[in-house]
Amino acid sequence: MSDWSIKVKEHFPDVALNKAVVEKIGLRDKPIPAYVVDWLISRYICEDEININALNAFIERYLPDKTQKEKIKHELIEGENVKLLDGIKVVVDISKGEYEASLSSIGFTKLKVPSSIIKQNPILLNGDIWGQVELSYKLNEETNRGEIWIEGFKIMQTGEIDFDYFVKQREHFTLEEWIDMLIASMGYEPDYYSFKQKTYILLRLVPMVQPHINIIELAPKGTGKSTVFSKLSRYVWLISGGVVTRARLFYNMKDKTEGIIAFYDAVVLDEVQTIKFTEPGEIIGALKGYLESSEYRVMGHRGTSEAGFVILANIQIGSDGLPVNKFVLQELPEFLQETAFIDRFHGIIPGWRIPRIEKKSLVSQGYVLRSDYIYEIFHLLRKKIEYSDFVKMHFHSTGDLRDVRAVEQISTGLLKLLYPDIDITIENFEKFCVDIGKELRQLVREQMAIKDSEYRKEIADIEIK
DSSP states (O other): HHHHHHHHHHOTTTTEEEEHHHHTTTGGGOOOOOHHHHHHTSSSSTTTOHHHHHHHHHHHSSSOGGGGGHHHHHHTTTTTOEEEEEEEEEEEEETTHHHHHHHETTTOOOOOOOOOHHHHOOGGGGGGGGEEEEEEEEEEETEEEEEEEEEEEEEEOOOOOOOHHHHHHGGGOOOHHHHHHHHHHBBBGGSSSSSHHHHHHHHHGGGHHHOOEEEHHHHHHOOOOTHHHHSSOOTEEEEEEEEEOOOHTTEEETTTEEEGTOOOOOEEEEEEEEESSHHHHHHHHHHHHHHHHHHEEEEEEEOOOEEEEEEEEOOOOOTTSSSSSSSSGGGGGGGOOHHHHHHSSSEEEEGGSSOOOGGGGGGGEEEOHHHHHHHHHHHHTTOOOOHHHHHHEEEEESSSSHOOOOOOHHHHHHHHHHHHTOOOOOOIIIIIIIIIHHHHHHHHHHHHHHHOOOOOOOOEEEEOH
């Protein structure tokens, strides 16, 4: 077992989880987010020994699969209220003025939802929100047909987090050990990557810890770029293919409800080439305003959010390991190639420099931080202003304000991840935070210059003192 893994067990005893044990259980084969799996196993594990009987009993009772649907229906008809742990998605039936829900694991559809539950949990309208769902059976006297109703919902949450304790434990790890711990907690095997490659992977976490940050990652298929967004955190919303409407993303005028961007720390468009926008002009117009100011306007409605915006796209790579096209955004939808749009992104992650994940054995092993714990830490980091204060204090710059802001944002995010205790020298701050921020923003600049010769390639002058 590696030194960093031993230290995780020693210094984070209450939230450390042995991934090797997790893999043996086989829960990864179920359509359940990693944070749900880690939370579940943590309830029944002690010193790497899992109470498998108790775990299986819990799964059978509260996480049944579709083969148990009829048994649960029977319990409901017999008058029992049934509680399940599942992902719930709610849609609005405009014609009836009602809400209907579906449960992803058990496979129930067209469940009735009282408006009171939606008012208490408006996030349910954005789909697949994991939590405890209580079901009941009722006979509709008007139609004389039975219906399943959702009587209660509690969103899945981890217990109280001691943020100061997390920060304090950073002193026991070297920088390399701390990075390996973060990489493994994301689900990757750190020994498979070079130090620089690990840095690029960590950049995927920056939108989770730093508000108002916009990132593009371009890579071939199989580098694991979407995995961390889809599995790690309940505060991240991943849109993978399909149709995106302005109402779903920003604000629904008919229902007077906020869209996805109001409820999450980061919104991710995965495989953006496969996503279709209804009325793309209006959506892109609203998105441009949001990327610039974190404010969006839909008709007479004005909204704000701290959510970061991430675009993931697959691109072609040549035999030399570099993008086939000099203009790397060429394979993206046309509206994403506009310089005014590109300029609003803080950086481009060169995912083509991250190797493909080719073997199952490359998934992390050993002790890591539980997913449900680490995403709460990331969420708390967003609210801490001392990191931004440190960055601004040491930044001295001239030139394009968008460049400066972009490098500040990325640098602040990396500072939070790498040195949450801010116990860092100016030299290391420049090397491991600022220089990487410059590199990502430089890629944005180069792409704009290729697209339009009026843009210069060089970013603003930034000095660290």
